[in-house]
Amino acid sequence: METKISFRHVSCFLAIARERHLGRAAERLNLTQPAVSKTLAELESLANIRLVERGRHGARLTPAGEHFLRYAIGVEQAMESAAGALQGPVTPPVTILELGALPTVASGIVPNALLRLRERHPQTGVRLHTATNDMLLSALKAGRLDCAIGRMAEPSMMQGISFELLYAEPLVMAVHPRHPLMSARHASPQSVLAYPLVVAPSGTVPRLHTDAFFDAHALHVPGNCIETLSVSVARLLARRSDAVWITPEFAARDDLERGDLAALPLAVTNAEEPVGLLRRSAGEPVELVETLAAILRELTLTHGGRGPARARRPIRRAPATRTRKR
Structure with missing residues (x-):
């Protein structure tokens, strides 16, 4: 045959x-x-x-x-x-890395990883594709991506794909520092629903955790919320209005460290999302993918995913309050 x-x-x-x-x-x-x-x-x-x-x-x-x-x-x-x-190339060849990433990840760990990759491989170009996890897995299987930074999926979706855990990040509720809930004595899930919500679209892992959080308090995400995967849009909505942005922490990390946004003291328990490197499990290892994997390990092990660009400031959070015993 x-x-x-x-x-x-x-x-x-x-x-x-x-x-x-x-x-x-x-x-x-x-x-x-x-x-x-x-x-x-x-x-x-x-x-x-x-x-x-x-x-x-x-x-x-x-x-x-x-x-x-x-x-x-x-x-x-x-x-x-x-x-x-x-x-027989006359000039040094330019290699293109087709990299996929979740939108929340692309604004977190990816920039510093790409800067280090450029230092080690100056002749490397990168095409960054942001999409949902299901779309990243499909593109990876079809050969349109060399690797992706995303999340685990159902076993049927992971056929032929390997997953290397990089870090796990919690969900936070980010608001502007002068938000009314920042001075509220008892911020609660019910009080959050009094303000516009910015959440991930239905079917995504962050949205599943968001829904589970409100379900545990006999509440639900209202239909008039704003659903988006765009980190740039979500962060501006939170900074320019009283909207509450419920997001994986790394997506809002820069704004939280600078004090442009603050995290409400409402813990979304059991919602830490494992993020890792996805690649095809068959075939010979690709040098650029192996280099990127090593860089991602360096960043997540030594700097919590952010790299040494600057000293990190503490994330501003609203003061925790005691709840009354009933």
Whole structure:
């Protein structure tokens, strides 16, 4: 079988895996859809197994297809490296690292990591892609990302993906320093709901923890809250209004350290979110990914994820208050 499978079979399969649609895969390859269907049928016939489930709403990889995808990406990368070697570059080659990150992580640990990576590999470019965890995992499996900084997922989503824990961060409720709740004697979950909320979208891990916090107090997140993954928008809403921003701590760390925002003394218990490096578990180690992994370990072990850019100030929090016994 290995003597009959050609690179056109592999390229066709990868296009389908990345587009999840035969028509869009055909456009990507500048072919007709019947030609793509025929090539895929040839590959499945040679393998004697179905790799793609076709349907009215697109194409989905079977478990066998997910398994083959890991090795097909390696074939593609090897061909690209071989083609590059034949060209005989005159100038030092620029290597591009396709890095994915959760929005809250991108504003926390990523900047210092990229600065150190630049120092060690000046000829390296980085394309940073921010997205939800599910989108990062899909892009990583399809070979659109070299690695990502995100969270663990269900076992079915983690097939072919390894996870290296970097740190765990709690949720905080960030407000501007002059917020009424900062001087309230007894800030409570109920009192928080008297103000606009800025929260993560439904289905994300921070939102699941936020919902669980209010559920534990027989409350719920109101429908008129602002849902966003944009750290820049959320922080400005909290700084310019009485909105309460419920966020992973690293996303608000700069503002909390400078005193532009303060954390309410309301502990969101059992909500520490493990953040780690995600990468494909098959294939040869990628030098840039290994270097980035080492840098991330340095930052998280020695500086809590922030790096030595400046001395850290204590995070401003509202004074804790005693609750009355009933």
